[in-house]
Amino acid sequence: MAEPTTTAAWEPVPRSRTFELVLARIEEQILAGNLRVGDRLPPERELVELLGVSRAAVREALRVLEAQGVLRSRVGTGPASGSVISAMPSEGLTQFLRLHMALANFPLPDVVEARATLERSSARLAAERATDDDLARMDEPLRRMDDTGLSREEFNDCDTAFHVAIAEAGGNRLMADMTVAVRSAVRTALLTAFHKLDDWEAVSARLRAEHHAVYDAIALRDTERAGDLVEAHIRGFHQHIGHLRG
Ligand SMILES: [Zn+2]
Numbered sequence: 001m002a003e004p005t006t007t008a009a010w011e012p013v014p015r016s017r018t019f020e021l022v023l024a025r026i027e028e029q030i031l032a033g034n035l036r037v038g039d040r041l042p043p044e045r046e047l048v049e050l051l052g053v054s055r056a057a058v059r060e061a062l063r064v065l066e067a068q069g070v071l072r073s074r075v076g077t078g079p080a081s082g083s084v085i086s087a088m089p090s091e092g093l094t095q096f097l098r099l100h101m102a103l104a105n106f107p108l109p110d111v112v113e114a115r116a117t118l119e120r121s122s123a124r125l126a127a128e129r130a131t132d133d134d135l136a137r138m139d140e141p142l143r144r145m146d147d148t149g150l151s152r153e154e155f156n157d158c159d160t161a162f163h164v165a166i167a168e169a170g171g172n173r174l175m176a177d178m179t180v181a182v183r184s185a186v187r188t189a190l191l192t193a194f195h196k197l198d199d200w201e202a203v204s205a206r207l208r209a210e211h212h213a214v215y216d217a218i219a220l221r222d223t224e225r226a227g228d229l230v231e232a233h234i235r236g237f238h239q240h241i242g243h244l245r246g
Contacts, residue, residue: 018053019060025051026061030070030085041071041083068092097181111186112238116231118179119163123214123230125170127223134169138162138215145208148201152194155204160187162211166218166230193241203240207233 029035042050047058062083065071069092071083086092100106126134141158144150150158160183167179197203210233217226 018057019064022047022051022053022057022061023064026065035085037085039085041085043082069095093177094181094184097185098187100185106185108186108189108238111182112234115179115182115186116234118175118182119167119234120227120231122167122170122172122175122179123218123226124223125172125175126166127218127221127226129171130169130218134165135215135219138165138169138218141165142211142215145204145211148204152200153191156187156191156194159190159207159211160184166214169218197241203237207237210236 026035026041035041041047041062044055044058044062047053048055051058062071062073066073066083070086072086073083126138130138141161145155145158145162163183164176164180167176170176194200210229214226214229214233217229
């Protein structure tokens, strides 16, 4: 092993890192409430002047924010041009979590724990607040899953739709977005597990029955039972597929 060279310890900060400082400035404005959903960012050349940085740094920062789903760029000139703060950061959050899950930055037991906790709360809120429309949105994927001829992929999609409908019925946007993000993060893992099951008939029958019981508890406004059942449903399934992993 060679001696560490002294030149390796301290290098000048690359100029390209300036974009991170631009990012920090824009974040500051968002956190301070100066920039809200639908607001337009100052034009590129104005940001260059305001922040005293290069055009390249500003562009790089805007690209990062777009990729995060925070900014939406509008092309063209005039009052409608430029970058606008996006109203749908949940897509960015979903994508972000999905990629980190794929890279195994979150161990599965942690994800199961998070799902169980989140969805328990969502189910309780749904039991308190679900409207007839909300119940209809939960019922739809439930009916579709009753079809025993459904492919495992279709079943998984309906399963997701059911859980998302519960989260949305709770009326808490943040919880719903987080549920969607975590759920879509485990989508591939769940689907892989579905395909490996050699007792699919029995497992899907059990999942079906559990979903109906959760739905009934929500429809009957039984807060405690709705929370308990959804948590048991999530933990039970992951316990069952646990032996398939590795
Ligand atoms: Zn389910």
